[in-house]
Amino acid sequence: MTTESDTVETWNTYGNHQLTRGLELPELDRWDWGIPGTGPGIEVLGDMAGLRVLDLGSGLGRHAAHLAARGADVTAVDASPAQHQRALARYPDTPGLHLVCADAVAHLRDADPYDLVYSVGSMPYLDPDRLLPVLANGLAPGGRLLFSALHTNSDGTGPSAELMPRPEILRLPGTTEDHPVNMWVLTPQLWEDLLVQHGLRMEAVTTIDSPKPDNHVSYRLYAARHLQRVPSPTLLRSGSRDELRNALTREWLADKPSRPWILFVADRSAALLSLCRIESERAWIKRMFASVSDYAEYRALIEYYTAEGAVLEARRRRVRNALVHGNPASFAIVDSVREYATFLSGSALNLGLGSYVEGTVPATALAKRTDEFNAMQAGQDAASHWRDQLAGSAATTTPPS
Ligand SMILES: C[S@@+](CC[C@H](N)C(=O)[O-])C[C@H]1O[C@@H](n2cnc3c(N)ncnc32)[C@H](O)[C@@H]1O
Numbered sequence: 163m164t165t166e167s168d169t170v171e172t173w174n175t176y177g178n179h180q181l182t183r184g185l186e187l188p189e190l191d192r193w194d195w196g197i198p199g200t201g202p203g204i205e206v207l208g209d210m211a212g213l214r215v216l217d218l219g220s221g222l223g224r225h226a227a228h229l230a231a232r233g234a235d236v237t238a239v240d241a242s243p244a245q246h247q248r249a250l251a252r253y254p255d256t257p258g259l260h261l262v263c264a265d266a267v268a269h270l271r272d273a274d275p276y277d278l279v280y281s282v283g284s285m286p287y288l289d290p291d292r293l294l295p296v297l298a299n300g301l302a303p304g305g306r307l308l309f310s311a312l313h314t315n316s317d318g319t320g321p322s323a324e325l326m327p328r329p330e331i332l333r334l335p336g337t338t339e340d341h342p343v344n345m346w347v348l349t350p351q352l353w354e355d356l357l358v359q360h361g362l363r364m365e366a367v368t369t370i371d372s373p374k375p376d377n378h379v380s381y382r383l384y385a386a387r388h389l390q391r392v393p394s395p396t397l398l399r400s401g402s403r404d405e406l407r408n409a410l411t412r413e414w415l416a417d418k419p420s421r422p423w424i425l426f427v428a429d430r431s432a433a434l435l436s437l438c439r440i441e442s443e444r445a446w447i448k449r450m451f452a453s454v455s456d457y458a459e460y461r462a463l464i465e466y467y468t469a470e471g472a473v474l475e476a477r478r479r480r481v482r483n484a485l486v487h488g489n490p491a492s493f494a495i496v497d498s499v500r501e502y503a504t505f506l507s508g509s510a511l512n513l514g515l516g517s518y519v520e521g522t523v524p525a526t527a528l529a530k531r532t533d534e535f536n537a538m539q540a541g542q543d544a545a546s547h548w549r550d551q552l553a554g555s556a557a558t559t560t561p562p563s
Contacts, residue, residue: 165344169287170241170265172332172341177244179334180222190224195282195310196381201370206308206385210234213277216300218266218309219284223249223259230258237273241265267292270300277302281309283381286345290325290356298360301388307362310370310383312347318378321349325356353384362386406433421552428455428545455545460538 193204211233217226220238222245230236237260240246246263253259262269266288279301285293301307314320315330322328329342348356354364363386370381419426427434431451438444453460537547 166287166289166292169343169345172343173287174242174244175341176332176334177242177246177248179337181244181248183336185335187222187224190228193225193228195383196312196370197372197379200373201381202368202383204228206368206383207278207280210278214274214302216270216273216276216279218279218281219287220249220261221245221284223253223261225280225282226261227253227256227259230256234258234278236260237262237269237276239264239266239269267296270296273300275300275302275305277305279305279307279309283310283312285309286311286347287343288346289327290346290348294356294360298362298388301362303388305388307357307386307388308383310381311353312345312379313350313369313382314378314380315347316377316379319347321347321352323349323352325352350382350384353382357384357386362388406437422548424454424544425548425552427451453544455543457538457541457543460543 192199195201195203207229210229213234215226215229215234215236217223217229217236217238220226220240223238223240226236226238226249235258238249239262240249241264243263246261249261253261266284270293279297297307312321312330325346325348327344327346330345330347331340332343333340350367354367357364364384365387366383366385368383368385370383372379421429428451431454435444435448435451438447449459449463453463533551534544534547538544
């Protein structure tokens with residue numbers, strides 16, 4: 163089995179072969195993601211003008227040049243010197259196009275975040291465990307990732323549900339010379355799990371089958387988005403634990419829940435946590451869950467955020483100045499202020515609980531300081547407070563005569 167660097171070496175052989183052949187390929191008249199003339203085209207990318215874009219594994223660079231001509235600021239990265247040389251020879255001094263010869267992982271580690279990262283057929287040559295952590299950091303919040311990946315090869319061998327590479331064949335054009343290359347040919351479910359683990363939400367998976375009935379080749383086009391905070395249903399792992407996931411999701415999203423949200427979290431926190439599929443978020447979520455029924459944990463969190471708040475308040479002013487006066491504010495600062503705002507607005511959720519128990523309009527509850535707030539200031543945890551409230555409201559309800 164070959165390694166990733168052997169695979170790049172094979173692509174270098176391919177690039178040198180194409181340089182020697184000197185064959186002039188035409189510019190793209192249609193954008194394809196895997197099979198010529200089949201499947202979605204450039205329209206899935208939307209309006210590109212003014213966006214910072216990365217073409218990952220760009221080869222000859224025709225896709226990247228096409229987008230640069232549409233007003234995007236495109237960096238085209240390829241690890242093979244020969245492929246890079248082909249691109250340089252073809253697109254010297256092209257406005258909006260930056261050709262870089264580097265391993266895509268090394269490039270993403272140092273680059274400023276992109277609005278869009280796309281890859282036409284190259285992602286499966288890189289180990290997802292190496293690529294995805296830097297890819298998540300290399301995408302701006304809300305930024306998109308679109309990539310096509312082999313799903314079934316010409317022999318009819320389908321994708322793997324395990325995170326393992328396998329050898330596939332790369333034939334040098336115009337010859338019968340075959341070279342093995344290492345590829346991660348994965349099921350859509352595994353791609354989705356991997357993306358979610360790195361804070362990206364899968365938005366669409368499109369099948370691209372060969373139009374020839376006797377050809378098994380099939381690709382998938384994946385469209386994902388980098389999220390600031392991953393929403394709760396995305397946190398839950400499915401697969402073998404579908405039943406638990408469905409039961410919890412049903413209860414969580416019910417129109418008429420059997421109990422307030424905070425009590426649901428307090429009672430089912432271990433089950434919810436067992437489904438959490440984002441390793442990097444697990445510690446944070448565990449703490450939040452614990453703080454619902456453990457007052458000491460709640461106080462520790464509040465103290466942490468209060469201390470952070472002083473720093474963040476100063477940062478908030480800097481961001482405001484940046485917006486009003488055009489002073490520069492770095493990406494990290496904007497990001498931390500956004501997180502703080504999310505934390506503060508979270509308390510509004512608790513106000514909704516008051517109206518649930520009392521049967522009042524949520525807007526009225528929002529207008530006053532909550533009983534829960536007062537109870538927690540006085541040393542009671544949230545779950546005990548709401549259990550007392552429910553017990554109290556049940557005791558005062560007069561049964562119909
Ligand atoms: C199938 S070609 C796709 C080229 C181009 N996207 C296209 O559609 O014409 C795969 C490309 O990925 C590049 N590649 C493989 N591993 C890479 C890595 N670790 N970093 C950057 N590029 C890589 C190869 O050199 C090769 O040019």
